[in-house]
Amino acid sequence: MPRIRxxxxxxxxxxxxxxxxxNLMVIATSALIPGIVADCGGNCxxxxxxxxxxxxxxxxxxEKSSMEGDMLECAFDPQPNSRLACQVTVGEDVDxxxxxxxxxxx
Amino acid sequence: MSEVHEDFDHNASExxxxxxxxxxxxxxxxxxxxxxxxxxxxxxxxxxxxxMAHNTDGFSPAQGTMFPPMNDRPMLPMESDPPLHTEYxxxxxxxxxxxxxxxxxxxxxxxxxxxxxxxxxEPPFDLGLDYAKLLPTAVICKMLGITFDPxxxxxxxxxxxxxxxxxxxxxxxxxxxxxxxxxxxxxxxANPGNDLVSLVLTSEIEGEVMDEERVLxxxxxxxxxxxxxxxxxxxxxxxxMAIDQDLQKRLIENPDDIPAAVEESLRFxxxxxxxGRHATQDVEFAGCPMRKGDAAVMLFGCxxxxxxxxxxxxxxxxxxxxxxxxxxxxxxxxxxxxxLARVEIAIAIEEVxxxxxxxxxxxxxxxxxxxxxxxxxxxAE
Numbered sequence: 001m002p003r004i005r006x007x008x009x010x011x012x013x014x015x016x017x018x019x020x021x022x023n024l025m026v027i028a029t030s031a032l033i034p035g036i037v038a039d040c041g042g043n044c045x046x047x048x049x050x051x052x053x054x055x056x057x058x059x060x061x062x063e064k065s066s067m068e069g070d071m072l073e074c075a076f077d078p079q080p081n082s083r084l085a086c087q088v089t090v091g092e093d094v095d096x097x098x099x100x101x102x103x104x105x106x
Numbered sequence: 107m108s109e110v111h112e113d114f115d116h117n118a119s120e121x122x123x124x125x126x127x128x129x130x131x132x133x134x135x136x137x138x139x140x141x142x143x144x145x146x147x148x149x150x151x152x153x154x155x156x157x158m159a160h161n162t163d164g165f166s167p168a169q170g171t172m173f174p175p176m177n178d179r180p181m182l183p184m185e186s187d188p189p190l191h192t193e194y195x196x197x198x199x200x201x202x203x204x205x206x207x208x209x210x211x212x213x214x215x216x217x218x219x220x221x222x223x224x225x226x227x228e229p230p231f232d233l234g235l236d237y238a239k240l241l242p243t244a245v246i247c248k249m250l251g252i253t254f255d256p257x258x259x260x261x262x263x264x265x266x267x268x269x270x271x272x273x274x275x276x277x278x279x280x281x282x283x284x285x286x287x288x289x290x291x292x293x294x295x296a297n298p299g300n301d302l303v304s305l306v307l308t309s310e311i312e313g314e315v316m317d318e319e320r321v322l323x324x325x326x327x328x329x330x331x332x333x334x335x336x337x338x339x340x341x342x343x344x345x346x347m348a349i350d351q352d353l354q355k356r357l358i359e360n361p362d363d364i365p366a367a368v369e370e371s372l373r374f375x376x377x378x379x380x381x382g383r384h385a386t387q388d389v390e391f392a393g394c395p396m397r398k399g400d401a402a403v404m405l406f407g408c409x410x411x412x413x414x415x416x417x418x419x420x421x422x423x424x425x426x427x428x429x430x431x432x433x434x435x436x437x438x439x440x441x442x443x444x445x446l447a448r449v450e451i452a453i454a455i456e457e458v459x460x461x462x463x464x465x466x467x468x469x470x471x472x473x474x475x476x477x478x479x480x481x482x483x484x485x486a487e
Contacts, residue, residue, distance in 0.1 A: 029428075029430075032427070032428055034427075039434070039436075039440060039444065040436065040437060040438065040440045041156065041159075041160060041436045041437055041440075043160075043437055043438040043440075045195055045199070045438055045440065046440065046444075047199075047203050047204060048204065067192075067196070070196065070199075070200075071199065071203070073200075074199060074200055074203030074204065074205055074206065075203070075204060075205060076204060076205055076208070104204075105204060106204035106207075106445050106448065
């Protein structure tokens with residue numbers, strides 16, 4: 001199983017085993033990763049599961065919809081490597097992917 | 107069918123006055139049907155509430171979410187289905203998203219301070235009635251681009267809370283809100299500004315601007331949706347801090363803990379007790395045979411005290427983690443204004459603590475429930 005490394009803005013790191021094909025928000029919330037609030041529970045409608053993805057892995061993830069792009073503009077400090085975790089499906093080739101968590105979600 | 111469901115009525119005053127024993131029994135029995143409101147189903151557990159809220163194909167809010175209904179018009183965007191609902195949310199989300207709400211924070215703080223200053227001018231005063239109640243109204247009026255008037259608050263309370271005990275007055279109050287907006291629209295249409303009314307007036311849905319009646323439905327719900335719920339949560343948290351001086355001391359010394367206290371208040375006091383759906387087809391839900399068109403109510407307050415999800419659920423604990431409460435609902439219809447509410451509650455508390463550190467309940471202050479509204483009265487010393 002691929003391992004994903006979640007790094008909080010404080011630098012605290014959490015390494016989580018993730019099943020290929022699963023949803024990044026579900027992985028994070030199931031592992032109780034602090035800082036990924038995911039208020040709406042995975043509907044691309046609250047912008048509180050904002051994360052920064054390791055550039056090396058950006059292209060390997062499911063594509064960003066226009067709705068997700070619009071929601072990301074509503075989040076704090078969006079960057080080119082920003083995604084909403086609820087819209088990301090994890091593939092098999094993401095071992096050691098680093099996910100950085102923003103300082104705040106709301 | 108369990109007995110507890112059969113006679114249950116989420117609007118009954120005995121339940122409102124002391125909901126916890128009902129909640130326990132309802133959760134233990136799981137989803138069940140009442141004989142009230144034409145066989146309303148009650149959905150009590152955390153797992154069942156989240157399952158229903160996420161199942162937008164099987165359960166729709168478009169035929170109404172309140173039992174009995176507030177009026178015969180849809181509360182938008184909540185009472186609509188995708189894909190229309192998605193367009194509605196898309197229109198409004200920028201204004202209520204985390205970043206947009208943060209930009210309103212200085213205005214909210216300024217409003218809170220000015221309300222506190224006004225309150226001081228006319229002692230004796232009441233933090234609930236003279237402050238908590240007015241802050242959300244003053245803020246949403248600014249967002250809507252309308253002049254603040256305390257009568258709006260009265261209209262909202264009458265519309266929502268007196269719809270059973272005083273249906274005629276409630277109806278008149280609702281009509282007053284609609285009339286107020288109806289009179290304002292021609293000018294706003296001619297001179298659109300940077301406000302929510304202008305946004306709704308000028309936005310295209312399904313490729314065209316909306317007709318006036320639909321615009322009014324949005325205006326009504328944008329005004330009423332967050333007023334009493336936010337007010338109630340501010341009051342409830344103030345009350346909690348008055349009766350728990352250790353909590354108050356901690357929040358004075360560590361203002362960074364205020365957001366966690368706000369979240370716990372939302373879970374613990376759950377201002378929105380219940381919202382409903384209608385089954386879109388015959389379905390078995392939580393082992394219950396629901397028929398197409400059956401109405402079901404998700405008991406958010408009950409789910410928020412579910413020991414399956416929250417350890418020691420009846421303890422007020424701001425260190426709770428995770429605290430994935432459903433006070434704002436969950437899923438695609440989750441409260442659009444939740445970020446605004448959080449910021450308003452937090453700022454309201456911060457400003458009181460700056461002026462009144464160590465505040466207590468006034469001598470003889472009472473806690474009471476007024477009609478359907480969980481209106482706790484808090485008096486400051």
